[in-house]
Amino acid sequence: MKARSKNQPDWEARSPWSKYNNKQTVSVLPHSGGVDGDITVSGSKSLTNRALIIAALAEGTSTIEGILKSDDSYWCISALRELGIRVEVQGETAIVEGAAGKWPNQDCELYVGSAGTIARFLPGALAAGTGTWKLRGSKQMSERPLAPLLDALKSMGAVIHYEEMKGCLPLTLKAAGLQGGLANVPGSTSSQFISGLLLASPYAREALTIHINGGSVQPDYIKMTIDMMRAFGVDPIINNDGQTISVHPARYKASSVILEPDVSTCGYFWAIAALTNGRIRINGITAKTLQPDIELVEILERMGCIITRGDGFVEVHGTGQLKGGFTHSMKRCSDQTLTIAALAPFADGPITLTDAAHIRHHECDRITAVCTELGKLGVRVEEHPDGLTVYPGVPHAALLDSHDDHRMAMALSLISLRVEGIRIADPGCVSKTCPDYFDRLLALGIGVDFE
Structure with a gap:
């Protein structure tokens, strides 16, 4: 399958530190067991x-x-x-x-x-x-x-x-x-x-x-x-x-x-633990960090995960069934809106995310973009001026657009852990903040297939 994001990548913006630019699409393969690992994430x-x-x-x-x-x-x-x-x-x-x-x-x-x-x-x-x-x-x-x-x-x-x-x-x-x-x-x-x-x-x-x-x-x-x-x-x-x-x-x-590890990037790995009923410990970070995306662990806790806030690490243990049925303001940790939206189809009730209108002006209009891509998967989603509501569902295979947005690509890749046949165009866009993202998944034992 050959594909390229309809939002054509700006190749000039990709630095020599980027990877995967020669890859058309990526698929993170479904993972049957809980992912288990201790990792360190690069600086913020x-x-x-x-x-x-x-x-x-x-x-x-x-x-x-x-x-x-x-x-x-x-x-x-x-x-x-x-x-x-x-x-x-x-x-x-x-x-x-x-x-x-x-x-x-x-x-x-x-x-x-x-x-x-x-x-x-x-x-x-x-x-x-x-x-x-x-x-x-x-x-x-x-x-x-x-x-x-x-x-x-x-x-x-x-x-x-x-x-x-x-x-x-x-x-x-x-x-x-x-x-x-x-x-x-x-x-x-x-x-x-x-x-x-x-x-x-x-x-x-x-x-x-x-x-x-x-x-x-x-x-x-x-x-x-x-x-x-x-x-x-x-x-x-x-x-x-x-x-x-x-x-x-x-x-x-x-x-x-x-410098502390980048908590925004940590979020995708904690979400992997949540989705697979696994365990991910990230070393070098504490729950007292000023980085606002640390609020994600509170949301994961609300969804049924067990959080261990240690001296020099934060660990997430997943759950067999993610909990939904709540509304959460993403004002403080808006970069994690896409992460929670990717987890939400697997919860036992709808999840509404609010106070994130400003992410419409990031790498893409992230609210519209994630609603569009979830819709391609057959997930029921409602778009709001400042957020979205995602309903439980059974996503199906689809070719998804990363919108030349690193956070879109990494968030959408999470859904692939539970659904076969999802492909994401332009995996190289992750180089904006986590150039080796897919290599890190491989190191955790997660299958990754490039085309």
Whole structure:
């Protein structure tokens, strides 16, 4: 069977760290027994790119252990190197020689791939310096909004020319430093706009105060940014229950940091335990992590799984029959909406997921996309403006579209553990966050068939 996603992959966005790009489709084979394993997952994508950009802005040489070697981090490192920053990668460790907020290369073109973190974190860091840079990304990234961040940067002195669509890549940014002052930023679309300003804020000429209008849909990611800033010697001041954050002029100092595993990726492996009545322990992570997707284990517990929250690990034991019949807000852990949607057909009652409207603006419209693909499997599903309801059913074989979205591909692959004949187009898209995903399944004894 030959197939290609109707959402044609942007091959330029696939980095040398990607795998499976020569594969048309993938099928994860049904697994009759419970999957059992202890594993370690690579570092957090979100933490990796925060640490890399801060280290590049810092004074001195930093060591970042446990980086995620995926497309998003590859393009972040590539952009920093284009800017003249020396970054050496040894295994899963990056050694970064910071430039103290002064970019060595002040006139170049920077490519961000499909990485929202780079597209939202790098402009502020550039605007805090001096130079003129052109930023471009994949077709997918060029359709995602940047206006709230870029409008704030313009109000503080950055000059931005849009090459095509206003508020989107590609663009040219001309900078002579940031003035500082007050920035009002909406929190309803993405916390990355706020994080992008925070990362650059110590290098403004005056104190920068960020006021979040209406609250943030993902406040945990803002806390992750603040914690990473503190690890490099800058301490933001938080007021009004997190609605206002102030940063005085300062300089990041080089640091050595060890990154946690990526909890968003951990979720697929915990879900494997849930679906197969198996056991998966992931080492190097605790339930106290700030990464918001750790809420998934609470949902799995609600579905009948047994969770062990240990000192340095989280373990999920599956159940013979997943429980449904509930509604859950995905506001905090929206990246796991697709994961739960993939488990839901096998529950004993319908599951409704809410408060995830913003995932319509990620790599694809994830709500519509997962409803479409579940429908191809014969699963009854209702789409809502902010989520979906999935009913119990018996999925049948089908060729599914990954929508050039890593989370769609990995979530849909879970269903194959219980259903024969499911194939997913363009398995290479997983390289955005977990390039070796299918190899990891093989290592757990799960059959994987490529075409």
